[in-house]
Amino acid sequence: MSHFACKAFSALEKELKDDLLECYVEAQQEIEETINSIEGDGFSFDKLDKLFRSLHSMKGNCSVCFLDPLVGVLHKLEEIVDGMRGGYIRYHPYLGELIIVVIETVYDLLQQIYQSHVAEVAVRDQLQQGLDAIYAEEDDSKRPDMAAALLNKCNQTIEEEKEEPASTSLIIKVEYTDEQKEDIDLFIGFSQKLNRLLGYSSERSERILKLCQLINVECKTQVDRVQLSAAAYMHNMGMAVILNCKDDESKYQAEQNHPLVGAKLLAKHNGWEEAVDMVKAHKERFDGTGFPEGLVSSLIPQGAFILSMAVMFIDIVWGKSGSEYNKSAMRAVQKVNFESGKGFPPHLIESFNAAIRKVLVAKSK
Numbered sequence: 082m083s084h085f086a087c088k089a090f091s092a093l094e095k096e097l098k099d100d101l102l103e104c105y106v107e108a109q110q111e112i113e114e115t116i117n118s119i120e121g122d123g124f125s126f127d128k129l130d131k132l133f134r135s136l137h138s139m140k141g142n143c144s145v146c147f148l149d150p151l152v153g154v155l156h157k158l159e160e161i162v163d164g165m166r167g168g169y170i171r172y173h174p175y176l177g178e179l180i181i182v183v184i185e186t187v188y189d190l191l192q193q194i195y196q197s198h199v200a201e202v203a204v205r206d207q208l209q210q211g212l213d214a215i216y217a218e219e220d221d222s223k224r225p226d227m228a229a230a231l232l233n234k235c236n237q238t239i240e241e242e243k244e245e246p247a248s249t250s251l252i253i254k255v256e257y258t259d260e261q262k263e264d265i266d267l268f269i270g271f272s273q274k275l276n277r278l279l280g281y282s283s284e285r286s287e288r289i290l291k292l293c294q295l296i297n298v299e300c301k302t303q304v305d306r307v308q309l310s311a312a313a314y315m316h317n318m319g320m321a322v323i324l325n326c327k328d329d330e331s332k333y334q335a336e337q338n339h340p341l342v343g344a345k346l347l348a349k350h351n352g353w354e355e356a357v358d359m360v361k362a363h364k365e366r367f368d369g370t371g372f373p374e375g376l377v378s379s380l381i382p383q384g385a386f387i388l389s390m391a392v393m394f395i396d397i398v399w400g401k402s403g404s405e406y407n408k409s410a411m412r413a414v415q416k417v418n419f420e421s422g423k424g425f426p427p428h429l430i431e432s433f434n435a436a437i438r439k440v441l442v443a444k445s446k
Contacts, residue, residue, distance in 0.1 A: 084199035089147035091198045093441055098195055100411040101146050105191065108139040108415070109184050116177045124172055132180075133162045134419055139184070141418030141430065142411055145437045148194070150205055151187050157212040158183055164216065171221055175228040182232055183208055207234055253294035255306045264350050268314035275321055280401045288399065289313050292391040295436035297384075300429065304384040305355055311347065312359035312388055319343035340364050341373050359384035363392070366424045378426075386425050390417055390433050410441075 090098070115132045119125075140155040158180060164170030186208060193200035211231035215224050257265060272286040290313035297303050319339030326332040344361035347353055362376060362385035369377035397413035414437055421430045 083202045085150050085202045085205065086199045087148050087150065087194050088198075089438075089442060090194060093146060097410060097441065098146070100409075101142055102191065102195065104142055104411045104415050105139060105188060108135050108142075109188060111135045112139075112184060113181055116181060119172065120174060120177060126166065129162065129166045129172070133159065133166060134421070134423075136162060136184075137421050138415045138418045141421075141434055142415055143191075144434045145411075145414050145441065147438060147442075148191065150200075150202075151190060154183065154187055154205060154208045154212065157209065157216055161212065161216050169221070170216075170224065173225040173228070175225040175232070176215075179228040179232055183212070207231075253291070253298055253306070255294065255310055257307055261307055261352070264353070265310060265314070267350075268311055271318060272314045275317060278324060279317075279320060282399060282401065285395065285399070286314050288395045289316075289388070289391045292395060292436065292440070293387050295439060296387045296390060296429075296432050299432035299435040300383070300387075302383070304359075304382070304387065308353065308355035308359070309384050309387065311353050311356035312363070312384055313391070315343060315347045315356065316340075316360050316363050316388055316392070317343065318346050318360075337372050355382070355384065358382045359388055361385075363388045367420075367426050368423050371424075383429070386429050387432075390425055390429070393417055393420075394433075394437070 112132060112135045115128055115135065119128050119132075136155060136159045140152055140159055143155060144152045161170060161176070162180070165172050165176075170176075186204060190200040190205055208231075211227070211234065215227045215231070218224055218227060269286070273283050276283055276285050290310055293309050293313050294306060297306065297309055317339070319342030320336070322339065322342055323332050323335040326335050340361050340363060344357045347360055348357045359382050362374075362381050365371035365374065365376040365381045365385060367378060367381065367386070369375050371381075394413045394417055397416060398410050414434070417425070417433055418430055421427045425433075
């Protein structure tokens, strides 16, 4: 019997792998509850959207942890559900049952890898090929029967596949002019002081900056590294206003306005126009529900999305104290991935996942 291995996953810390399994089970329960709700109470777009996002989060977690042979299966399952959202694949109870069986089988394979470092390639390949065929089928009326057939073939043997770990370089070089370096040193001082006043770790800005740069290099089109550095240091400057607020209403208004205030402070220094736009928009959301201006999609600078993803991850993982790298790493990844298509563009989520993979490999060594 043939097997596949995920060596990079096996090399990760046990605590992180345990957290992944826990997150997977939580997402699995959400998916089963949603499908049961569809079967019991009827179909709705909101239920399909929730199902899609749970699958996307599950896939994102597995991707970050180097479980690529399983990611392909989950991705095709995600595409089938997206087809249901788009109206060109009709929901059928067989497809709902197949979703449940696939995620259960993937979990079994995940446990095999966790316990013995290898899993059965035939089971994985059967799922992958079956889902590929269902998605590619042009006659939608044939999909339920194809799903029923796949449900009965999950134990057939096919062939072996292995995966190779990705590059793990965490060194991102940023070259400043003398004038830019002088400003950056000033921005570092500002951020360190504000972090102390707000109760954050003094290392918060540096962690955000490093993750921003790692995400940026994974993007097909990168933003200027120097401008991104300034935005990482100065993005929170507007929160200084909240220190003088004496009631909840004034604090709320200060928080809503802090991107504009921070952008104005940065704009007082010449040559940082791109960074100013990033700071101003780093609380905007891809779907237009952010603030302060409710910008949507491509109206939001890519650097603002990168900054926002980095801030979300760092603040979940380290919190305010920043005293230790805690067990919430996979939960942070899950929350960022859940924002795909809502808070962040899907293609940048993939760049985020690729960056986190490098971080996890470096930490495991």
